[in-house]
Amino acid sequence: MTDTTQSGGLAPDDPRDSRRTSVTKRGGGAAASRGRTTIADGVVEKIAGLAARDVVGVHAMGSGLSRTFGAVRDRVPGGGGGKASVTRGVKAEVGEVQTALDLEIVVDYGVSIADVAGDVRENVIAAVERMTGLEVVEVNIAVSDVKLPDEEEEEPEPRLQ
DSSP states (O other): OOOOOOGGGTTTTOOOOOTHHHHHHHHSSOGGSSSSSOHHHHHHHHHHHHHHSSTTTTEEEEEEHHHHHHHHHSSSTTHHHHHHHHHTTTTEEEEEEEEEEEEEEEEEESOOOOHHHHHHHHHHHHHHHHHHHHEEEEEEEEEEEOOOOOOOOOOOSSSSO
């Protein structure tokens, strides 16, 4: 036999009874478990490229050849220069919960390459993990060049002003 007593003389199904709460669950489970999110390699590459460029001492991204081709591509109408310049020098491998990155950078002359590489690694890991939720398992950095103060930029002057 079950004995139920109500406080304040309320009927068992009275909505004013504060001890009773009725929650209707639909679907079953948290919203985060009701589907799948996939993140493209290009998304992680863009995030990493922007985060790496924010570090003081990073002059450019990519090798000299890729920057030269990128400069030409940027000047050709419809050449897709915007996307290419952001991801230049960045390669990402994205799995379900982890990602690994390879970066190629050019540093300014006079900066500590080890310090710049460490700062790039920290900034990239923080940005990618914060924005994507993926665990960054490694960030490999290749320094392909040093920008000397008296060197001219490789990108030619635009013909039109």
